[in-house]
Amino acid sequence: MNTRSDPSVLDALCEDIRQHYRGSPNAADDLPTALPWLSLIRRRAPTAVGRGMLEPSVCFLAQGEKQLLVGERALRYSAGSYVQVGTAVPVSGQIIRASEAEPYYGMRITLESKEVAEFILDMQISLASDRARAAVVSVEQADKPLLEALLRLLRLLERPADVLVLGRLLKQEIMYHLIIAPGGGTLTRGIMGGERERAVSEAISWIRTHYDVPLRIAELAETVHLSPSVLHRRFKAATMMSPLQYQKQVRLLEARNLLMREGAEAGNVAFQVGYESPSQFSREYRRMFGATPLQDAQQLRNAVLAL
Secondary structure, eight states: OOOSSHHHHHHHHHHHHHHHHHOTTOOEEEESSSSTTEEEEEEOOOOOOEEEOOOOOEEEEEEEEEEEETTEEEEEEEEEEEEESSSOEEEEEEEEEEOOSEEEEEEEEEEOHHHHHHHHHHHTTTOGGGGGGGEEEEEEEHHHHHHHHHHHHHHHHGGGHHHHHHHHHHHHHHHHHHSSSTTTHHTTTTTTHHHHHHHHHHHHHHHSSSTTTTOOOHHHHHHHHHHHHHHHHHHHHSSSSSSHHHHHHHHHHHHHHHHSSOOOHHHHHHTTTTTOOHHHHHHHHHHHHHOOOHHHHHHHHHHHOOO
16 A cells, blocks of 8 residues: 655645635635535744643645644644544644745544444454554545545535435545554544443543543543553643643633633633632633633634634
8 A cells, every 4th residue: 555645646736625615705715515524724924822622533735734732642734644633632722834925725624433433344454453442533644545635525526416315425434544544443443342432432421521621540440441550651641731731721722712712711611620729720710721711802802703
């Protein structure tokens, strides 16, 4: 299998994305498509560091360069590569190469664990046993067959009558290339793995649902049928952060969403997301976002109004 990106296919992919933006409003940088699971991304200048929750998805980069920080691990990717996420995880990211002449261009495909699992079972795809140890975020190089499938997906958007039927088939083809690639374990860990692998996914889901209550590792470990030490080790191997670090980032991201609503007070938001001390909340919020809760919320509102 050719594991390197083909420059000619990559150039065509980049040009097709550029053409889609030529028909869109000049200010639109996040461009939805007729397929709800596919969107296009453009940035015409490097960005400041942003933080958010990355949901299961794959983002292909046709032009530019970006860096992600997941826990203590920095991941950089450029044209011809993609970042894939198997489980929701808090990250910080920054586009480090983009300009008016050569914008950052990307394609984002959202995935659901259920559809990936059903596809693997229906197609009877064999997976290597060591894939369950893969991290939940990885950067991989796209090969020629994958790039060609992405190019056909973009060109399908020009044929509205065929989009719904052929779009589904093309998504399956793209999933196939992603799953069988050397880094496919990122998308399949916990889906087809053993009980211990699924336990980490269950722990992540529990924390996301119960982020506003105190996290007791021993109780969580018992819930997912692991010892506390095994849970801690496997959780950190998968997400590059401990369960407590994961919970803190989820809390602060949810607090940021709440503060965006007009009239939300920092003290009330602190209690809503599980903090007992507003001062501790303010300190940790500033450490993560670089501004106090109210300053950050005002900056975000001003940015939205300026669009």
